[in-house]
Amino acid sequence: MFTDNQLLPISALQHLIFCERQCALIHVEQLWAENVLTVEGRHLHDKAHDGPSETARDIRIARGLWLKSNRLGLIGQADVVEFHRGGVVRPIEYKRGKPKKDASDRIQLCAQTLCLEEMLETDIDEGFLFYGTRKRRTKVEFDASIRDLTMRKIERLRQMIEDRETPTARRMPKCEKCSLVELCLPDSQRFRNGVAAWNDRQFHCDDDVDDVPETDPFDIGLDLLEPR
């Protein structure tokens, strides 16, 4: 059992799966940078969370439901949870864009489900992801393999945060769309263990007066000087 101040946010799992370093920068180092993507994502969520709870025929819809599991040490919020007559529970998560290649959305939904099961003392066998571009639901079945994967990711997340570990960066194609690229500076890793040597090269200049920087077009207008 975890105490309340050991709880980790469910949303961190998504960061973890996208890039472990990104996850550590946010949740270990607590750096956070907003970019258009994260802002858009939040708007979408605000909309999903905004509406009042509704009751439509046999379904009661709860929005922005807080979730917590002391057994797993997780806390989070579900976009929508449907409570069907007869005790069936269905979590639904809204996502910008189209289905991702990785399992992050399914893992997030599964983690929510694990919390819900513990809180409601029930079993939940499926839920839905709703992708903005598709405008329809994608069913997610909570079978043994996704549950197992989710548990392993939760363990990895906890280990990383408790060890205060930030994995080193590597420039990858996905860095292009990473909201933390400007803080992560993956390119600084080019000389990871050789910055001191790089510095030596920078400062290696001799008395050569032709050693003039060329990298900057800005000039101070000295060419206006007339010979005396």
Next chain:
Amino acid sequence: MKKHLNTLFVTTEGAYLKKDGQAVVVSIEKQNRLRLPLHNLDGIVCLGNIMCSPALMGACARAGVSISFLTPYGGFIAAVNGYSPGNVLLRREQYRRADDPDSTLHIARHFVSAKIANSRSVLLRAARDSRDAESKSALQSTAKLMMRNIRAARNATTLDSLRGTEGESANTYFSVFNQMMSNRVKGMEFTFRSRRPPLDRINALLSFLYSMLTHDARSACEATGLDAAVGFLHRDRPGRPGLSLDLIEEFRAFLADRLVLSLLNRKQIQARDFDVTESGAVLLKEKPRKEVLAAYQKRKQDVITHPFLNEKTTVGLLVHLQARLLARYLRGDIDDYPPFVWR
């Protein structure tokens, strides 16, 4: 992360800044004159008697826009910054290193050697462009002298000797500052470096731009999670932004000094643009102040390749990148801090 780094400079006395949705509105005499979305801004600099609504300060704090309140001539009064990224691990590491004499010296050496190297490059660049044979050779031989200072700074064994080297090279550099000017008019000579107050026109310009740079460095530190007050070369003194001052060392000559020279050489700023008070203090008048700020802002939009990251970036982002590289070094991601050396 912000890429555009626009700074809103407000210089009109009595202007009132308020929040309108996610935008800042500047109103002068109850008339709304300007509306800018906060997400386009990196900082707001209020020079002189400017008012700011609490709602705007709150919105800026949340949006990561730092607000500085300065005297009309750039003297620091106060700043509004939101919660910086709650990076307690980074800050602890920063304090640990600042308390450790060896680490402090190691980091401080980088700031000073880069400062001297960049000043030297400014001299050499000016020498190359100079059409005056006498100035050219004076600038070149001074640059040679400064080579020695770079070596001394890199090998300094105490903070005091490092500061000594820094002072010596500053004197050497400023001794030929006039040689980098093309219109040597009476009253427009550089005499010696005077800060509080500036005693000649060039010092007035330099001090003004250095304080703009300090504002930028301060917000870069805050945005990165570093404590802008705890420096390595500049030791703790209440009210002094030590680390911001450390970080601007790499940029003084490259950015501020060259901008001053350009404004003077192109006669954008002239002797009549200053007030000389009875006490001898020299102050930039209001209209030319705007001109200087516009030139500074424009200069910050120029694109340059970052020597270490080998990535195109704007001149304005350089100080942010250096703050982040310092943070990455303190956190142990890279084995040393690569200062900005203009090559």
